[in-house]
Amino acid sequence: MKILIVGSGGREHAIAASVAKSPKAEEIFCAPGNAGIAALATCVPIGALEFEKLAEFVKEKEIDLTIVGMDDPLAGGIVDYFEKESLRIFGPNQAAAVLESSKAFSKDLMKKYNIPTAAYENFENAGDALAYIETAKMPIVLKADGLALGKGVLICNTKEEAREGVKTIMQDKKFGMAGNKMVVEEFMTGREVSVLSFVDGKTIRIMSSSQDHKRAEDGDKGLNTGGMGTFSPSPFYTKEVDEFCRKHIYQPTVDAMAAEGRPFKGIIFFGLMLTEDGPKVLEYNARFGDPEAQVVLPRMKNDMLEVAEACIDGTLDQIELEFEDNAAVCVVLASEGYPVKYEKGYEIEGLSCFEGKEGYYCFHAGTKFDGNHKIVTNGGRVLGITAKGATLKEARENAYKASEWVEFGNKYMRHDIGKAIDEA
Ligand code: AMP
């Protein structure tokens, strides 16, 4: 098979590495890709939102299957576009991708189908939201309705902060159109767990659990980022939690989407909070998490192409997912200053250290070739260094060891990825 992967981050590199292991994969393309993905795939300079050009490329190269890594093209209807052109593509159509692209939709869905989540109200104008805040209990969480690169969530401790927050989202439109609507929800406490799944419209298959570290600085301080590191599995995701979620969250979500006339095919990412009252849904994403994919996919034993095709064909009930009985940790190497302001263009040294090292991965996110065939930094998150180990502690040690193999200007990382493991 010939495969096209759409996207350019660490997640897409992890997807490409997983696809490359499949005996069915003859040739892999990635649009637009990055300098690391280029070692596994032919990168083509077409943007993820250029549906027409992507479809033309797929026809020209006779590509059999397109896999979409990112949220924007899914929310924009890339799947609908490809299906109209009779091209095979893995991911939810626009009607189903709304599970991620509208938080108001997802909250209403959970309420209607009794799926556990934080209590909330949706608002379409700032006046109503402000009036509500005067009577609400603090802290409170404000969420811009639409896609906001994981940054459209404000946790407000006081009414003053909440008033400011409403202004930021709905009046100043800091997150753009995403702030045309807003969800105001109850603040929950507990451990967070990410659970990725494959879905074929009716059947859902759960992958091994993981945990992200969203804040920029050690000790969960600093700004929210796309994710600074992950570990898998989560020791807090117990058998009881799993049973509860299967019964009350996973299958009910798939059934709810089907009942709404929006059957979901692709990846559902459940962002869960393990509260004192049981697991609750923080958010849904309609794609692999990044950097969650960088610890989950290297541990998956299944043939990625087989599973993706089963999702498209509606035959996922014939597949059981299998994961290695080990652990993985990913430490993100970022550019100092991320997520606000950072420099790019520094040469990355030491990448060859990963060659031939079983169980170690250097997933590229923001990297590119400069004019002289050198790989340089090209983004906030630069590399995801993943290592496996027999235990989480061993994987963490390995990942931090490997994080020292590469160097670049303004290299920045958190030093406490997986600290929670010690409390398990
Ligand atoms: P989201 O994009 O909805 O996952 O929100 C980003 C982050 O904000 C989550 O990973 C949580 O750390 C935090 N968060 C979101 N909603 C809540 C909530 N209701 N209570 C506490 N923290 C939350």
Ligand code: GLY
């Ligand atoms: N790591 C969180 C996300 O991919 O949204």
